[in-house]
Amino acid sequence: MPLFPFRASHQAAIPTPAKASRRFRRVSATAAAAAVVLALTACGGGGSPQSADGTVELRFSWWGSDKRAQVTQAAIDAFEAQNPGIKIKAEYGDWNGYWDKLATQVAANDAPDIIQMDEKYITEYSSRGALLDLSKYDVDTSKFDEAALNAGKSEDGLTGIAAGINAATILANPAVFKAAGVELPDDSKWTWADFERIAAEVTEKSPKGTYGAAAYGTDEASLGVWLRQNGKSLYTSDGKLGFEPSDIADWWAFLKQMSQKKAVPSAAEVVEAEAAPLDQSGLATGKNGLAFWWSNQLPALEKAAGGELKVLRFPSKTGSASDAQLWYKASQFWSASSRTKHPEEVAKFINFLANDVKAGEALLADRGVYPNSEVREAIAPKLTPADVKVVEFIDQIKGELGEAPAPPPKGAGAIQEIVKRYTSEVLFDRLSTDEAGKKAVDEMAAAISK
Known part of the structure; x- marks a missing residue:
C-alpha cells in the first residue's frame, strides 16, 4: 500500500538520522536479547501456583491504554463470576516496555500464564517453544473467520487466538476536503494516480501547512500492501523476504514523487508529525x-x-477494489505460556475471551472487530457509532480480500525500524531510492536470518 502514513497503535515515528540509528541499535539489541533468553528457556518452572483452598491463580499480561485496562478488567470480573475457582491477576503496561519485560520473564521461567501477543513476535516465541499449542485444549474456533484463525497457526500449532480483526484503511477527514472544495474519492474504483492527483489538489487549495495526504513509510504494513498489489509479498511462507531491492525502491520513488508535488508534507514536517501522539x-x-x-x-x-x-x-493499480489486496489482520492474539502449570484453566479463560458474549460486552471493539461472528452480532447494539462504522467496513470488504499474507518470521520485529530509518534517508535525500533499497533489503534479510 504505498503511499501513506501507516500508523501503528503504539505511535511509531520516522526518526531523525541520529535518533534512528540509536533506536535501531536499541531495537536490534532487544531482539537479540529476546532470542537469547528464549533459547535459554528450560522446561519446567514458571506458571502460577494453586492456593491452599484450591483456587487457581493465573497471571494475564497485555499492553494498552487505561481504557483497555478498564474493559479488560471488566472481562476478567465476568469470567471470575462464572468461575469462582479461578482468579486472574492482571499485569499490563505500555508497548515500549512490554517486550523487554516478557523476554526477561520467559528467560527466568516466570512468564505470565496468558499473554497478549503480537504478530511481529508470535513466530519468534512459538518457534522456540515458549507458547502453548491451544489446539490441544478446549478452545472453540468454529465461529472464526478462516484467515483470522490461520494467522495464529504455524508448524508449532495454534499458538495464538485472534483477539480482534483489523484491516488496513485510508481514513479521510471530510472537513479538510470540504474546506478545499474537493470531492471525496470513490474508494470502490480509485487508482494510485487518482490518490496522488486528489491529494495534490487538496494541498493546493488548502492553507499553508495543510496537505492532501500524510506520508507513508513508518510501518511495514504499508509496504506489504504495495508489494501485494505488484505481485510480491513482504515475506514468503518459508520465512524469507518476498521482494527485491527494486520493489521497495519503487515504493519510495512514488513517495518522493508525491513529496515533489506537495501531495504530502516535506521531510522535516513528516518527522515532526510522526513524533506526535494520535490525538x-x-x-x-x-x-x-x-x-x-x-x-x-x-x-x-x-x-x-x-x-x-x-x-x-x-x-489499486487497476481501479478495482478486488485488486487492492487487503486482508484481515489479527490485531493481537491471546496466547499462553507453554510452561503454565494450569493449561486447562488457561484454555478455559482464553475460550471465554474468544467466545463468550459476556466477554464481548466488556471488550467490545477495543482490540478490533470481534473475530467470533456470533459474539460480533450479539454486541452490535452496544457498539458506538464509530465502532459500528468499523464493523461495517470489515464486513463490506470480505468478498474483496486477497490471500492472507505469510506470517512474519523470526527476527521480523526489527523490520519496521529498518523501513522507517531508510524512509527518512530517502525523504531527506541522503540516499537515492536504489541505494536505500539495497541497504534496507540487506539489513532486513540479515535480521530474519539470525
Missing part, C-alpha cells in the same frame, strides 16, 4: 485530508478530530 496527528488536527491507519484506530481518531471521519479502501 495530535495530522488527520485528527485537520492538517491532512487522507492518512493510513488500521481500522480499529478510527474511534480514537474521530474523538480527537471532534468530527466524523470516513473509512476508505486502498487505491
